[in-house]
Amino acid sequence: MNAFLMCFSAGGCFLLGFLLFFHPLKQNTVANRWLALFVLIMGTAFLGIYFGSNVLSSLEFLLPPCLYLSTLYFVEPLRVFKKKDGLHFVPFLLCLGLQMMWLPENGDLMTASLFEVGNFIFFTRDLLPFQFLVYIILSYRALNLHQKNLKLITAAPKEIDLDWLRYFLLILSVISVFWINDAVFGFSFLLKVMPVIYTSSVFFLAYFSIRQNAVFAFNKTDLKEISDLLEQLLTDERQKTERLNDKEFAVFSEKLNQLMVGDRVFLNNELSLPGLASQLGLSIHDTSYLINRLTGSNFYTFINQSRVEEAKKQLIAGRMENLNMVGIAFASGFNSKTAFNTAFKKYTGCSPTAYVKQQKSN
Structure with missing residues (x-):
């Protein structure tokens, strides 16, 4: 029965991975393809349990970086793969290289003993769930920053706050707990329910992943400005850089007041920072600076207070x-x-x- 559930879970992962890679709505394309790779590798891990084989077990070292990079591509518009991103794949490459040298004479590297702590013996494979848990935490941090940044560009962040991904990570956290128990502690009750938990988790992962919306539904020019704004705020959170001189600030403050009081643009429930910037005749970054300097708040607070x-x-x-x-x-x-x-x-x-x-x- 357990073997059947593992096989069934693998099939669910392969189907979900296919749907994410060829997302029918063509949204969040790069992020979804990293997520698809993560889900597909998870499917191969379930197959390994079903066949009792660890030949492809080194692929599991790809799970954490694929999940993390997927999260980064969801939260960062126009993100490009950086050289430092390659560092996340060092554990996989190291394991793969050692596996190729180790396998002919000694069998599977993943079953090699590393060290002992009390009554527990740590094997190479026992490193995986802990690495996985660390990357889940890193992904949560990226999501929290994303939710904070959304208030700079929209007054209705709920539609694009990636809550579905937060639930996705929560489910993966549950999986990691059972994985750590399987690798290290071996509590019998948790081992018995583990196949059911894994299978159920696959369905919940599928449910939450297909609920996603386009995170930044703006044109490429606006996305580039938003990306520059968010990147600068990482090092200059309070926007201390003077982007408008006193004369420009006075002129655009009056124009903003006219839009808010006279034209009542805040009544448009689809109003965003790029939309307001277009009506002001300013860049997105300058508009954010104008609001912050004028009110001491972000776009979300400025619009919703009105x-x-x-x-x-x-x-x-x-x-x-x-x-x-x-x-x-x-x-x-x-x-x-x-x-x-x-x-x-x-x-x-x-x-x-x-x-x-x-x-x-x-």
Whole structure:
């Protein structure tokens, strides 16, 4: 039964890997191909368990870097493969080279004993789950930075915040726990349920991976500017570099005020930093700098505060008689009730419903 589940899991991985590599929507192409390679290698690992063979086990050292590079390509627009990225593949190349020298006389390198700690004997293969866990943590860090950066360019990050990838990594974390137990501790209960956990995990991985949206749905020119903005902020978080002189700052501050107060552009629920930059006649980076210098906040806060103020006006004016709460949300520029409730509570300290009750009591 366990062998059957491993074989079944391998088949699921190969199917998912094929779908990710030839993604029908052609979005996040490079990231999905790295992710496809990760899933395909995971499938070969399951096959190795099924056939009881470790011939391809050195391929498993490719799992951590493929996962990490996939994450980086999801969160960094226009990323290119760098020389230092090749360092992530050193463990695989080292293992492959040693395997080729070791195999003829000594059998599989992965079963070679490394050292002993108490009653535990560590083999070469025992290094894999720990390497895997480290790279999952690195991927989580990249995702957290991504969520922070999204607030610089959009007022509705929920659509592209890669939460599905966060769940994907969470499932892989569970797999790593069972993997470490299998490699080192050998708790019998965990070993018994491990095949079921692995098989279930494959289906959950497939579910979350197909829910993805295009992360940065902008043209290449805008993507290049966004990429430059995010790269600079890694070393200059507060945007200390003066990008507009005092005269330019005064002119564009007035123009921004006209767009926000006169044209009420914040009511457009698809408004993004590139869109606002286009209306101002500024670069994306300069627009981000303008907002930060003018308000001390990022694009997300700047736009959503205006939307919350608009929602407060509509709630006080009794628009609830003609519009429900979802209608108020969309009329104020939000693209979902969840985003509306989250922003409203953040900037007022209470929910929209509680706010209406407070105003009536006053």
